[in-house]
Amino acid sequence: MVVRLGGYARISLDRDGEELGVDRQMADYRQMAAARPGWTVVRDYIDNDLSAYKKNVVRPEFEQLLADLKAGILDGLIAYDLDRLWRQPRDLERLIDIFEERKSLIFSTVSNDYDLSTSDGQMMARVMAAAAKKASDDTARRVARKHRELADSGKNGGGFPPFGWKADRITVDPVQAELITKAHDALLSGTRLSTITAEWQEKGIRTSRNTGKPITRVALKGILTNPRLAGFRAVKRQKHIGPDGKPVMGVWEPICTPERLDAVVAVLEGVKTQYKANNLSNNHKYLLSGILRCAECGTRMMANMRASWKEGSKGSRFMYRCPASKDGGCGKVSRAGEPLDLYIINLIHDAEARLNAPTVEPAEWPGAARFSEVEQEISELISAMNGKKISAATAIAMLEPLERERDELGYERNRHSVEQAKAAAAVVDLSEEFERLPIERQRAVVMKHIRAVVVRPAGRGARKFNPDLLEVVWAA
Numbered sequence: 188m189v190v191r192l193g194g195y196a197r198i199s200l201d202r203d204g205e206e207l208g209v210d211r212q213m214a215d216y217r218q219m220a221a222a223r224p225g226w227t228v229v230r231d232y233i234d235n236d237l238s239a240y241k242k243n244v245v246r247p248e249f250e251q252l253l254a255d256l257k258a259g260i261l262d263g264l265i266a267y268d269l270d271r272l273w274r275q276p277r278d279l280e281r282l283i284d285i286f287e288e289r290k291s292l293i294f295s296t297v298s299n300d301y302d303l304s305t306s307d308g309q310m311m312a313r314v315m316a317a318a319a320k321k322a323s324d325d326t327a328r329r330v331a332r333k334h335r336e337l338a339d340s341g342k343n344g345g346g347f348p349p350f351g352w353k354a355d356r357i358t359v360d361p362v363q364a365e366l367i368t369k370a371h372d373a374l375l376s377g378t379r380l381s382t383i384t385a386e387w388q389e390k391g392i393r394t395s396r397n398t399g400k401p402i403t404r405v406a407l408k409g410i411l412t413n414p415r416l417a418g419f420r421a422v423k424r425q426k427h428i429g430p431d432g433k434p435v436m437g438v439w440e441p442i443c444t445p446e447r448l449d450a451v452v453a454v455l456e457g458v459k460t461q462y463k464a465n466n467l468s469n470n471h472k473y474l475l476s477g478i479l480r481c482a483e484c485g486t487r488m489m490a491n492m493r494a495s496w497k498e499g500s501k502g503s504r505f506m507y508r509c510p511a512s513k514d515g516g517c518g519k520v521s522r523a524g525e526p527l528d529l530y531i532i533n534l535i536h537d538a539e540a541r542l543n544a545p546t547v548e549p550a551e552w553p554g555a556a557r558f559s560e561v562e563q564e565i566s567e568l569i570s571a572m573n574g575k576k577i578s579a580a581t582a583i584a585m586l587e588p589l590e591r592e593r594d595e596l597g598y599e600r601n602r603h604s605v606e607q608a609k610a611a612a613a614v615v616d617l618s619e620e621f622e623r624l625p626i627e628r629q630r631a632v633v634m635k636h637i638r639a640v641v642v643r644p645a646g647r648g649a650r651k652f653n654p655d656l657l658e659v660v661w662a663a
Contacts, residue, residue, distance in 0.1 A: 190226045190293060193252050195266040197234040209235050212267040215297045220265055228265065230255075240274035240320075249278075256285050256292065263293025269312065270319045279316045283309050338427045341420045341437045347395040350410045357439040364442045366392065370411055371443065371451050375605075377631035380404060380411075380455065408455060417441055417448040432569030433562075446604055453601035473505065474528045474629055475640065481509035482643040482658075484517040490524055507642070520644050526652040532621055534659065535636055552603040558596040565589050638662050 194216050198208035213231055220226040232248040239246065249272070255261050266272050273279045286292050286303035294303045303309055337344050343356040351363045370383050381404060388401040394410070414421040418441035419434050421427060426434040471477060473490035481488055488507045503523035511518025565586060572582035621629060641658040 188225050190223075191229045191260075191262045192220060192226055192293065192295075193230050193232055193255060193261045193264045194220070194228040195232045195234075195249065195252055195264060195272060197237060197239060197246070197249070197271045199236070199238045199240075209233050212271065215267055216265045219295070219297050226265075229261070238274070239270070239272070239278065242275070253281060253285060256289070259289070262291070263295070265293075265295045266297075268296050268298045269315050273316055274319050276313065276316045276320060279312055283312070334422075338420050338422050339429050339435060341435050343437070343439070349413060349415060350395050351413075351416065351442050352439060359440045359442060367411060367416065367442055370407075371447060373625070373628070374411070374451055374454050376628055378625050378627040380408060382625045382627060383407065412448070412452050412455060414448070415439065415441075416443050417445040419445075428569075430570070430573055432566035449601050450604035450607075453605045471630065472626060473507075473524065474626065474633065475507060475531060478630075478633065478637065479507050479522075479527075479640050479642050481517060481520045482641050483519050484509065484515060486510065486516040488520070488522075488642060520642050522642055522645070523652065527657075530652070530654055530657070531633065531637070531640065531659075535633065536621075550603075550607065552600055554596050554599055558593070558600060561589055561593045561596065565593065634662075636662055 194213060196209040196212035196216070198212075213233075217228055220228050232252040234246040234248045237246050238244050239249075252261075252264060256264065264272075272282070283303055286294065292303075294308075299315075303312060334344055348354050348356050351360060351367055352358060353360050366387070370387075373383055374380065384402065384404045384407050387407060392402055393399070394402055394406050409424060413424065414426045414434075415437055418436050418439070419426045420437045429435040471490075475488075476490050477487045479488035480486065486509050488509050490505050490507050492505050493503065503525045505524040506521050507524055507527060508521040509518055510516035568577075568582050568586055568589070571577045572579055621632075624632075637659060639660040641660065643656040643658075645653065645656055
């Protein structure tokens with residue numbers, strides 16, 4: 188008689204991603220199954236690099252194993268050890284429920300055997316599960332305390348080296364640091380995160396874990412907003428606040444300034460910039476979308492591909508049009524896209540006086556002094572509370588208004604930093620090929636110098652591009 192078994196293997200941490208730990212477990216339980224008459228492992232259920240202790244972790248293969256046992260696809264399961272299957276009693280109880288429903292199921296491990304269909308086997312398994320959970324709880328407390336000590340002292344924790352630093356986690360990796368700096372420049376000049384993600388994917392850039400998969404937008408955002416870039420010790424991607432109430436500085440070399448990091452975070456978190464306030468989002472595929480205005484009704488003109496245009500055909504492949512809509516667009520003005528784009532690009536190239544204007548020193552944020560005072564007051568209150576000089580109730584009552592003021596001032600500071608950084612980053616050397624810039628960078632250059640272009644009707648039958656029908660409104 189053939190006994191169809193599901194084999195389960197798991198390891199909590201696989202730093203190198205080589206799955207050597209689960210391979211050893213599979214080899215051991217398969218060798219044991221081969222020694223039993225009729226036993227056959229028909230499928231391996233593998234959860235590599237996944238914890239069975241953490242409550243928020245879903246183990247997809249463990250869930251599939253339970254489903255297959257319940258559905259009758261398997262005649263039992265085999266694993267290396269009990270703690271590979273569960274580290275939380277609730278997972279054991281789910282398994283016991285299945286074995287009570289199907290009492291013929293086989294349960295076996297390389298190190299211990301329990302019959303989960305009997306009360307004695309269930310009791311022993313529960314004792315083992317409780318012991319395993321206590322051991323994990325004790326370890327978790329010790330690890331948390333150790334990480335807290337490391338964070339308070341500004342030292343590195345465990346895990347993979349963060350992107351931007353070498354294996355010692357202290358020395359900056361010049362290649363990766365340059366990638367981060369260029370990505371910051373691009374973001375502050377208006378380039379979308381998705382565009383930068385695509386560029387990194389094309390270059391084959393991987394995260395420190397190097398899973399072999401292309402870098403994702405979420406992973407890249409985490410890299411570019413990591414507080415440690417500005418020298419801060421971070422815990423769960425947030426600045427770690429020490430016992431004195433101040434952010435803890437790390438022992439490693441920073442890659443950027445705190446002000447620059449704040450500006451990048453503000454851009455990615457959606458601080459309202461001038462472009463958004465004016466309904467000029469930079470999420471457009473065409474250079475002048477939203478910058479052009481219809482002279483007849485004042486509505487912003489948008490671009491769309493010409494339905495009749497095909498590869499190799501004459502004429503412009505897209506048109507800028509005033510949208511005919513109930514919201515005010517008249518639909519009376521349109522213009523061929525390519526010649527209009529080229530005309531505006533040439534205007535910006537020729538505006539030497541505007542492009543070569545003297546560099547203006549960044550304006551200092553007027554709220555800097557008060558922001559520093561508020562942070563110092565908050566720090567002093569936290570220190571006093573930790574030192575038992577004032578009660579927690581008194582400290583919280585005094586902290587809440589200060590924290591609200593700090594948050595409001597922080598928002599204003601971030602908005603100021605974004606505007607200053609965008610103004611500096613939008614200065615582009617147009618001697619490089621304009622066409623090679625991402626569309627967001629091209630639009631940032633245009634919007635730095637031009638507020639709007641008013642387009643007048645060309646009249647019936649007009650086919651030749653006429654710049655006299657355009658009125659360029661230059662930025663002050």
